[in-house]
Amino acid sequence: MIRLIRFLLLVDLLFALSQPLQAQPLPMAVTPGEAGINQGRFIGVVVGTAAFYTVTLLLLRKQWYKKKMPFHMFNDNREWLQMDKVGHTATAYCMSRGGYELMRWSGVNERASILTGGLLALLFQTTLEVYDGHAEGWGFSKGDMVANVAGTALFMGQQFSAGQQIVSMKYGFRKTIYPPFRPNLLGKTTGQQMLKDYNGQQYWLSVNLASAVPVGPDFPRWLNLDVGYSGSGMTGGHENPPMTDGDGKAIAFKRFRQFFVSPDVDLSRINQPNPLQPLPWQRFVGTVQFFKIAAPSLEYNSVKGLRFHPLLLPRE
Template sequence: MKKRQLRDCAARARTALSSLLLAMAAQAVIAQEPAARDAASADSSPPAEAPSARDLVPLGGQPALPMQADATAHEVRSRTGALMLARVGGTLAYGKAKWWQDGFTGGFKTANEGWFGQGTASGGADKLGHAMFAYTAARLLTRGFEWAGNDSGTSLRLGLWTSVGTLMGVELIDGYSKKWRFSKEDALVDLAGGALGYWMETNPRVDALVDLRLQYSQSAGPAGRHRFDPFGDYSGQRYLVVFKAAGVPALKAHRLLRYVELSIGYGARDFETESRALVSPTRHVYYGVSLNLTELLRSTVFEGSARPSRTQRMTETFLEFVQVPAAAVEADHVIR
């Protein structure tokens, strides 16, 4: 039973984070709509004012989706509703088909899953996965709601509550399902991740200095042995806090130091049932140095771009939340 539960948890993590990557891709794709519309009407419209810095670069220095400044109130409501329906409705529809297919009981049940202890099912990697998903979803949805034509404050609130509200709804439904249980630990990290995403969107200086990223390298454990599985292979995951020299004005102006990043992170290995039978599970603290690929690409491939292209938007969004292993050198401290 425990083995089956671990596989189910991995499957749910894969589904949630796969949805996240699709949202990242959608962010870049929908950014092209205003550009196409503007190009088509260029001959019949008076010259437009140059885009403001807020239109091009949002909090933290990442390219923003151009706001639909000329959208009517009806269009704003329609786009906003479509984003919310896609997020909430899609999650519930998938959950009904894949998570809650065994049905529900009459009572509400809870489970004490623990946090980062040696005796937990995943050493805390699943909890960081919840937090990371809530954090990233809140930020991407905020940008999506801005694209829909909402002002910054409304977009922030909608992004936070749509992200966290959906995850909390899933947890509550779990409490009534036959297969799952409500986890207070999952609920708390969902709230924490969403709140952190909200805070980062409202603090541009901190956002320019710090990234939260997931790094994955295929492990030799059961989940990673047979396929590349960045979302279910907990043993191959590292959750990192990355400090970027480019976020410090004095260092950003330096020819070389602006490409330097320092990181510290956490991961857990061999907590799978199959692995426990052979080796003792371990928890790890990582610290190291990495190359700021976003800065590198801006000064090479994307240099001279008057407005970020779809390719640049997608690339920089991906690099904001994902650490490329080849661009980092990290030391490993084992916590047994």
């Protein structure tokens, strides 16, 4: 899937949404004089991302959706130990947060920025699901849409209620032994494997401790505790196909889930005087810090039990 690309494209649809949002009875900024919109930033964000978004969608249609079919549904809820669904949730969260921060940077007020970021994320994700619904080998997935809504709700709910992201979502990756067995499905290069090999992906819920629990003034506000999820042993969606090695001997991988706990650092909260009023650079650092920083972790899975990893997760 194209999760990392999606994050960079979300603001293109702003022109289509900006006028309807202005008509709603929200305290939304519509002109520089009314609420401080920075016209130069606003136009720059819209125009720049619009061009990038349009070109990328055209490329995706050419590379990922070559053969068009009548619209159809596809139930993939049991595939890949639900790693794909967690990935959709993380993507929608990241897109919602990115759209919100771009709007705030442009001078749009808080409430309108939250709504715009969430709506843009859902609209973009829904567009891709419709593409899937017309694609050979794919289909419109209700499970994907539920995950998209969940990720958007995670961002919007926290921003409306707490004014900050106490819990964020992050992504991790490690190379695994599985892609050589099915390179067309799991990826031939490292870049492809980061998007296709679910065995190598981890998704983390990152909780900022100082925002979640009562702590003293000297407690580091940048310290997070992450809970991660991954899957391993997967060379097929629902089940692994029969495989043999070079000598013709059967190869069987056991599919299992992995659960992790690890400390983390929120770089945007270092030297942050007020979490409800972050500086502009802190906003964007928090948004683009989508990758989990390497740190010691504790893992549990049903095959290998409890394991401690000093820094990086080992190659499976």
